[in-house]
Amino acid sequence: MTALDFQALAPHLTLTGGLMVVLLAVSFWRSHRTAFALTLLSLAAAFIALWPGLGAGPRAVTPLLMLDAYAAFFNGLFILIGAVTALLAHRYLEGRAGSQEEFHVLLLAATLGAMTLASAQHFAALLLGLEILSISLYAMVAYPEEDHPPLEAALKYLVLSGVGSTIMLFGMALIYHATGALGFAELAAFAATGDRADLWLSAGLVLFVIGIAFKLSLVPFHMWTPDVYQGAPAPVTAYLATVSKAAVFAVLLRFAVDAQLLDLSSGAQVSVAMLFAIIAVLSMVIGNVLALLQNSIKRLLAYSSIAHVGYLLIALLVLNALPGQPMAVETALVFLVGYLAMTLAAFAVVSELSSAADGERDQIEEYSGLFWRHPVLASVLTAALLSLAGIPLTAGFIAKFYLFAAGVDGELWGLLWAMVVGSAISIYYYLKIVFAMTVRGADAPAIPASFAGVATAAVLGVVVLAIGIYPTPLIGLASDIAQGLRLTP
């Protein structure tokens, strides 16, 4: 490795260093405040290190990692979301008996895993990143271990995410058997020349898609999602719904661009594009319908996130319909940023109303009258929910509008119908919560929110509106990054 390689890896190395510092500090000096401050410092240092990293140019460090603007974009998002999660978790864990410090170590490790996924260009890096992320998350979900729901959620997550990982691994092994390639670029070379009708290759691709669908919690592999989201502590749910999904989608999109995943199967017995289209339609329709039946806001948001990842798959299929055009990648990035902002804002409010000591506050009745009890949090939640419903002047509208335009260009009519129907259904259950918040409630429990947490939620609410009102900088950034990828027609 040369000096330039180390420079390109700067964000990963900085975060690894920070992780070690927090780990050592925690083992010698138990203080939640110190661990929290060091965590924020490490994340800030890693964020600053993104620029020297970009300065090394798009660079493949070993055959495993590709450090380009695309990776840096996702790394920046993951670091920011990690910082928000640390801020929310600090207050959430405060009143709890036992030690709080290790949570921050796990959070840094999970962020490192997500960053590895965003820069992976090889099956080995994909596996490592995915598992660093997932295994840290199992422990984060179970962190308030004195309570029943987190333990149960962690166990369910461990078993079902483990099954998803192994299915994906078996798929990778079969793809390797058929093609002799583990790197994305080598797979693309195979797609150009090799025998794509091989039965083992088809089986491997199907298993790989199923594994990805498990990780992105897409219908029909979504059954773990509502339980895990409900049982996990609210700040961890926020992290699960944002970083773990965006990281898996980041690597899927890079795989689709570099290795021509959707093209690998043409001429074979199965079409990966067809599989993804079916999964997307099922996720959009079933996710939205099941969300109607929920009384827990965390379960409701879990189903709505299933539907949103279903929408996101449209961008992936546009890539297949219009190969070689950066528009699909640009759309996916814009949609993802919108989704991350509004989901994080919604969960930030849920988290600020809950605490490890008093338990989760996630039933919709408990939100009645929130406008009178805590106007700031209620406004942020309203902005987030309206945005999730796709109301104009919010990030969600821009995201869906972009996706719709891309879908029209790709002529994916069936998927667009599913998206329209799904969005129409979704307006009902989002507005149900907004209306509940305006009802004057009687005796309500005290709100444990801290100033830092409310400020974080407020900033997220402003971001949701800002993207909706003035999306030009985001679109410009997404377009630059999409142009920088090696798109092959």
Next chain:
Amino acid sequence: MTAVSVPIEHVLVLAAALFTIGLVGVLVRRNVIFLLMSLEIMMNACGLAFIAAGARWAEADGQIMYMLILALAAAEVAVGLGLVLQLQRRFDNLDIDAASELAG
């Protein structure tokens, strides 16, 4: 040096059979310890498939993937057994259905 060699396809079929046994175990078994064991069988089936595929291309990559899978399985089981201990200590039960409170 070897007179008889095993065709790669046979090894893959064996791996697929092991994988199916593990998957059925995860779906059928209700005791958490057995769930973790079934998961372990699935992971080892993946490892076997990688080694067979590596042998086909005469590359070390398959074996390296196996080492990564070993490390991953160990880490996953370490967290899993930690959860099992907590579950046993606090709720005195290792049945995953009896532990089910969240509306499914």
